[in-house]
Amino acid sequence: MPGQSAVEAFRKKAARRHDALSFGATVTTPASWLEQLWDVWGDGRAIATRSQRLLGFFKALDNTPDLSSSSGMASMLMRLANGGLGSRELDAALQGECVLEESFGPLLDALRAYEAILAGANLVDPGRAWGVLARRELVSRPMRVSVLGMEASNSLTAFCDSQPGIELEGEGSAQIFPAPAGVRVRFAFPAGGYARSLLLCDLLKEMLESGCSEGGVVVAARNPRVLYESIAPSLAEASVSVAFEGGVPFSATDFGRALLRVRDISTSDSVVACCTDFLLNPFSGVSSDAAYAFDAWARADRLTSKEACIDKMRAMSSSFEYFEELISSPDASVLSGVVEDRVRAAGGVSGAYRAEQLAALSMFRSVAEDARRLDASMDDCFAALEGAQVPSSRIAGESDPLVRVMDSRRAALLESGSFGGVILCDMTSAAYPLNERSDAAAALLKAVGIDVGHSTLADARRVFAAAVALPARELVIERCLKNEDAAETYPAAVVEEFVDLYRNDPTDADEIDNQYALPSCFLSSIIERGEESLYENSAVSHGEQPASLVDEEPSLAHVSEGKLPHLVLPRFLPDGGVLKVPCFSASQIESYLECPQKWFSQRRLRLDDLDEGFGALEMGDFAHHALKRFYERFREEVAPKVTGELLPAARAIMHEVTADLAAEQEARNPSDNRLVPVQELERRQVQELMARLEGYLDLESRLLPGFHPTHFEYEIPVSGAVDYAGYKLIGSIDRIDMDDAGHAVIIDYKGSLSNDYDLYDSEGKERGGKVQALIYAQAVQRLLGLDVVGAIYVSYGRAAQISGAIDVRLEPRHLPGIKAKACTFAQGPLSDLLDATELRVAHALDELLSGEVAPRPARKESCKHCPEISCPQRRG
Template sequence: MQLLPRMGSMGLKVYTTQSVTALTGAEISLLEDAARACGRATLLVPSFAERDVCRRALADARVGTGVDVTTPGAWIEGLWELFGDGRRVVSPLERRMLVSALMGRRDAGQIAPLRDNPGTTRLISQIAEALLPEIAASSVLGRGEVEPGGESERVVFCLVRAYADMLAARGLVEASEAASILAGLVGDSAPACARFVAVRDVPRLPGYVMRLLRAVAGAGEVALLLNPDQRSLASELDASVETVGLDDGRPTSRFQGDPEFLEVAGPHARGAAYARALADLVGDGRDVVVAAARPSEVFEEVSPRLAARGISSECALVARFGQTAVGRQFAALSDVVARMKEAGEDPERAATWWPAPELADWLYSPLSGMDSNSARMFDKKIRSNRSLTPEAVLRTLQSYQSQTTTKRQRSDQSKPYAQVPAVCASVVSYLWQERPVSALKAMCAVATALPPSAFGWRDGSVRAGVEVSMAAKAIETLADVARELDVPQSAAVTVLDGLTVSARRRAESTDFAHTGYEGDADMPCVRFMTLAEAALLPAGSVDAVFVADVDVDNFPLSHEEGALATLAAKLGAAPMELEPAARLRDLFDRALAAARSHAVLARVTHDRQAKDRYPAAMWTELTAAVRAAGRAVTVTSVGEGDIVADLDTAAGMGLKRRRVACLPPQELGEDAIRHLVLYQRDPNDPSRLVPRQLSASQIEGYVTCPLCWFMSSRVRPQSLDAGFGNMEKGNFVHDVMHRLHTELTEEGVPRVTPENLEACLEKLRDVFDCVCAEHARNKTSSSAALVAHSALEHVQVDEILPQLEAVVRYEAGALAPFAPAYLEYSFNGLGVEYAGRPLGGRIDRVDVDAEGRAMVIDYKHRMDVNAFRLADPTVAKRDGTVPADDPDWLPEHTQSLIYAQALRHSELALDARGALYFSTKGGAPAMRGAVSEEFVEVESGDGRVPGLRTGFPDAEHGGTMGFDELLDRVEQTIARKLDALEAGDVSAAEKPGARCAFNHDLGFERRDA
């Protein structure tokens, strides 16, 4: 570290002390003597909490009237009020607001290579706070103007100087500039209030504070009071600085004994293990303190478990704007509204905001004034329709708000939510109109009207108060502070994350059975606080101290690095700071000294992914110290094996534990079979079960893999979001081909031929445009529309047209005697049975010739059409096996075969001669499947099925199974499969398919519990 510039030893002294938290008698005597000699003495401490502790100690010693106890920032502000030029010291919030406004006035070229983002605003604010005199007011320091060392520095200097001009125009001054001006005044006049300054426990002194302290040291005396853990701070001073032992060297009260250590294997056991350890510490009413880096998080998890054990607890809640529901919802809505406004009605930019999950989250929030049912309905409506525009979304929000408002007006006004306004649309509308204050006022009105239970059943009143306070504070910031500073609200909004509100949370227990030391009925209360707060407790003031989460993430050893530190060192204004290890050592020693009998350090050894979480340095130091003294370290290890105790708030108390053996995951119980497989309740008579109608695709899914069928058809883990994938593209192709052949038939064109090919292609292009427009409006008979949300997706839609043109060209030379006769032919309601069960669904297309022979055609928007090729199973394979010898033989794809057989049984009584799959994707469309042998292509262009060389039977290779026999064989085998389904067989297929990789990982493993 750099040594600070040399200071006269007569003005600066280092006093070594043995203090912990409270002022020692020697320190009080030093301050008393200084106050008597100088007329006034000042003691600088790091926080207002420590200020109060020191003031109390001085008052008890009857020397409080001559000593000012304050923080460095408040000290500078107080001196400036006495000796300044009338300007007011700027607050941190005002600084951020002005810098944000400054950045908003610059275009990208003016601040390049920097970028206008919250990180840059924060950095410029920090540099302006610490280094404004060096950059923009060098005359105050008696120096020439600093030259930047590069383009980035030049931009930073320009911004800081512009910020200084903004301060001057508003009668404001930075504390760093005020300190620099005061340094000159103090050095000249040496007022009584700045003749003696003592610094105690301050871990970091910025450069401008040290500048003022140097000036005080030149005219009077500055005393650094350092306890044993803080003495490394003296190494940053000049070696000539005098060091004086303030007391007799005897250490003051420290924790007597060895700390205990608690290691928890993982986060699932953390809450239960901590609660159990704290309950043991509380015992019959002991006073216990929990110290943590994030006490609110520990309190949230542990306090309900303590309450279940009859122990109350409390914690000071300090919530930032972004940690409150008001802040989270305001930020999320502002972001999504900005993206929606930028996208406008352009469908190709909808991907930047759709499906707007922020809006669904907003409706789920109590602050919207809506109910969860409305939120679910809204979420489903938005996510299932890709064609919605921002305007349509706003109309939908307004509709839900109006419905809720009307419903509450008609309801009993004594109900808790009757007076709660619904503002889900109003808040979004206000943000759309750039009226953030109105949006916050609407949220505040809802937070005020809501019952406390809306924010939680344990501490709903506290949380409600926090939300109301935060909304009110944000409104004041935007409406008053921004107006006073003449800053636009758009800039003021960006600094709301700096707002904080505080409250005290308490978790009560009504069934406490313990008694205190004196036999009273006072309930023990575990107090949760930060480590710094625990370090301010008087030595031996509590029975036990429990330090939670002692790992490197919560207590790191990290120095401040980055542009600010580099620039401060370059300009000679680097802060004097205590190294992190010494700071932690000091805090831990003082916090543990507060314990009379027990000190426990606890940590979690692994995270949720079972990765190691390493102990903090103080854990390692304290365990090493115990071993060095020749004593055994007391370490308690807790695993994650007790699932009930870990998950239940009351640790399983009052619960009966019973081990149950689960059914095999691929078997259904008798009571479930009749409801989950082939039967369903009669819509007209729910007490009666009727056969469930199955489509060909569902039957094919079951015979391929029963478990996959059960997941996709019964469990149905489907996504709510409308997609843009193969399914939607396939629907689009179906719609185009259906409309093309429908319109050709209506115009008297029975089929595509080589002679009318060009006219049919022209018709295809018109139909394609019409279907595109319909899908863009979500108007389609298919299950999901194809709606492009970006230029890339729009290109993918356009690429479908040439593929369909190739399909139409293929049709011109295929199945010459046949013409499309039945399009999207539905079996629903026809009473057709297949395999002894009612059949539903529809087939894409049935082509019929003049003799009543039919070809079933199923469109498949995929390129690998050969996957649908079907060979005669009576033909021996290369290894000599004959597939048909297996009584359970089934082709991989049976959908078109099922419908071909169904056509034979239907009222149409068609003579099915083929079951084909028509590939429509790529530049080489083709038909593959099973056809009667007379329709196999013999030579190219013969009007049969191009490229299909084998049929039924495949006599050329010794096959004997005709097409009719194939249909009968498949139906018989499927009938046996469906019998197994009716018996509850939903086992996984022996050979997993592509779908199995998705469905089989959804928790289907047998586990006893």
């Protein structure tokens, strides 16, 4: 029989019925029978376990250069060995006694290497063991071998055929039968995955109340653990105990995940996420607060090295070093005892959780021990663990479980008719596909003359038929009508065959022409549930959603009276004092004018990313520093202003300045907006920026003839904050140019410009969006007593662009790339525009300090870089 559960069920059933088979037959599995025969007639080698075989295949692949050493290739070699190793046909091919295509050569080489590796460890493949036994006459008296619930393997069939005293009989062709007499058959159709859990809970309660409690109910699912976790709390609350029986991937256990994360840390160049994942694991012994603090520390510095992360991990977690040892060598698994002691001593965990972690630890030890025996590497160990399933079980509730959740194969091994009800879940064609395998292993077996006719349809029929025979009272077949992509699902092939047994005419397509693909005899008992009841489906409960907290709805539009003192924080003075009156920067004011809520989220809530950036902000800071340094050197070494004839000298200085600045960036504090490339693409972006700054000098040589730069990064400090719009203004002005008549132009550098920077739109209406340069222009007039004739934005990007606001006294031809009509203020002197802007700003700041922070984007572009992606007023 296919598994030990089926063996035990068969024995119990035979004993209850006083069947002669209780005494006259040996009921076993192929693997157990092989062990019994090999113990007596074998050659002294031990039969290799699954992990030993996988390790042998991986090691063989390392010695076969024509094949990739991957899990997929190892699995294919496993199928090849299962299908023919030990047979006369495949042995002839391995010994070169038959002519095959040259492409099969690497596969045969890998099999030869695999067997040699096992032999070196005194192990033998199960297929080879069957082959050895088949060459010996072991059975002298007549014996009938019946294969039930499975298809006999080629190795088992060959062995039985080789023994003259054995008569081998199978079950015949796999076939689906109607449900046993007296068993009610129904179909359940949740509209989608969200409705499924509550539908199943309701259905299980109904089945248990209607008589299925005698024997309980088996729920067979594609992913039984996920299903158990979704229904168990609700059922346990209703005094229905639920049990889960099955396996969990090694990588899904906390121990397995911790081990794999430490391995990833050792093999990967990008380790921050892996380090944080390990620290959040219970095996790290570190609090979640400490783990998140580590994450913020590492992400805030793009130059944080892998070595620095590992050193900090060692200091934080005493477990980390043990895990480092465990992944270093198969011999280090002896240290796992320390981890085991911690698992056993851990408090606040369930017995099932502890057992699961200990099982994962035991599996790792076993595979490491096998690796030592086969002289395999740790890489081979982890490859063998990749698809391993750790035995796992869970029970929710205090009494004996009335509901057992498992996969369909495990359910198929149970005793027929021993349960009150059965629910077969996920019965879709996608969950149970019938893809016949066709690969190099199947082709090689076919080429040497071995039958590879194992049918996935026959296997699916066998499992489904066994599951259908389990209930004594009720069978329910469940299928979501829509999948996770809201696409229509289709019934599994075995369900279609089962339904055909109940049709009046299987050739009449109209008989099942409905959304359920069912004949009329089932339509009156269909169980459905939609996804529209969001809370009930999510909570797996029919109760009303309880209020966990009752509070007034917060307002996005206004800051409450009690919080107003915290809206604008005070500024610290150089002498340690505090400037208590509200103080703003021009960029801060511009942000508020764009959208009050954007200002609040960016400037007050500081919804910034944890990671140190490499984007427009960092590029802009680099460019500003470079342009300031350039002109300071150029004025000192060459001339007050870049002109056409001085371009070669200017380019040489800019090249040196940007190169020096780029070299300095790594030494700066990460809290600064430094530009630090860590990838080749980013290095190219920095080189491109440096080239653009050199190219910008062409525009600079034609910009404002008659003017010359006089101030760079002109700072308005907190201690010297200027009065503006009724409040204090601070900030840094990129550049101020002057002519001999005392006229001044405020220049603000930008990486790129859009129409938003123009003073007027295409219809001649004032845009009023970008006001930073205008605000600083007014401040300069007050601080330096200059006559400002321009407040412009100059792009150092790929295109020569200038925008902003200029006085009629400033000629547009001296501003290359400017749109004269859109940027010239013709209603009077530029000071009138500056005064009007100040009045508008005063009104806005009054609103700000009154707590007005409503989401009110001035235009759709205002929302472009806003972090509040769920804002109800978001545009564009």
